[in-house]
Amino acid sequence: MTDSTVPTLSARQRLERARAEAADLAAQQLAAETTPTPAAVTLPQVGDIVTVLVPVGVDRGDHFAETDVLARGDRFKITAGALDRARNRLGDWCGIALAADPAAQLKAWGEQRFIIGDLPDGFETWTRPGSAEWGRDRARAIDDAYALRGDERAAALAEVNRRFGPPPSAENPTKYRGDSGDWPDAR
Numbered sequence: 001m002t003d004s005t006v007p008t009l010s011a012r013q014r015l016e017r018a019r020a021e022a023a024d025l026a027a028q029q030l031a032a033e034t035t036p037t038p039a040a041v042t043l044p045q046v047g048d049i050v051t052v053l054v055p056v057g058v059d060r061g062d063h064f065a066e067t068d069v070l071a072r073g074d075r076f077k078i079t080a081g082a083l084d085r086a087r088n089r090l091g092d093w094c095g096i097a098l099a100a101d102p103a104a105q106l107k108a109w110g111e112q113r114f115i116i117g118d119l120p121d122g123f124e125t126w127t128r129p130g131s132a133e134w135g136r137d138r139a140r141a142i143d144d145a146y147a148l149r150g151d152e153r154a155a156a157l158a159e160v161n162r163r164f165g166p167p168p169s170a171e172n173p174t175k176y177r178g179d180s181g182d183w184p185d186a187r
Contacts, residue, residue, distance in 0.1 A: 041093045042101040044116060048078045050099045051115050058096060059085060072133065073125035129165055138164040 009017070044050065052058070052070045059067050059082055070076065078096065086097035098104045099114035106112060126133035138160065145156035 041098060041104050043083070043093065043097055044078045044100040046078055046080045046083065048100070048116050049075055049118070050078060050096065051075050051117065051119055052113065053115060054111065054113050056113055058082075071125070072127070073119065073123065130168060134164065135168070138167075 052074045053072060055069070055071050057067045057069050058076055060076065060079060068076070078099070082096055086093060086095045088094045093104075094108065096114065098108060100116050102112050102115075105114065124137070126137055128134065141160045141164065142157070145153055145160055148156050
């Protein structure tokens with residue numbers, strides 16, 4: 001049975017009503033959205049010297065798609081072309097444009113990757129004893145110490161041991177299963 005008291009709508013009328021409701025809902029959502037404006041980023045100036053704190057690829061901006069891979073402690077100069085291309089697809093500043101703003105770097109990457117200017121006092125290009133960078137810098141310091149003579153050499157070698165710690169051990173810490181006699185001899 002059909003109820004004759006309820007007016008029936010045609011398919012076109014139902015479609016128009018649904019479109020109107022969808023448009024109203026979209027307008028309400030758009031009005032409710034409050035898109036925060038991005039906080040102003042302190043930009044580096046063209047010509048600033050930037051020091052790299054972690055290994056990173058840097059677009060120098062001299063030519064299209066020219067990227068340098070820089071190690072901790074390397075330095076580069078900010079160019080106008082590099083700053084022009086330091087925006088992401090949404091138009092937000094990224095990459096080397098954040099070099100002058102440590103807070104923006106922490107927000108973007110969770111770490112500070114760049115500093116403006118020279119290396120701070122006590123800055124080491126290595127972060128972990130035993131790393132390749134540590135070994136390279138330790139070997140360079142030992143070579144520099146052996147270039148000296150007498151008491152200067154002894155003082156320089158003592159400074160190498162203070163700065164880098166003891167030399168790496170020649171002992172192999174790797175233990176294989178069976179080395180302690182826990183496996184039978186027959187294999």
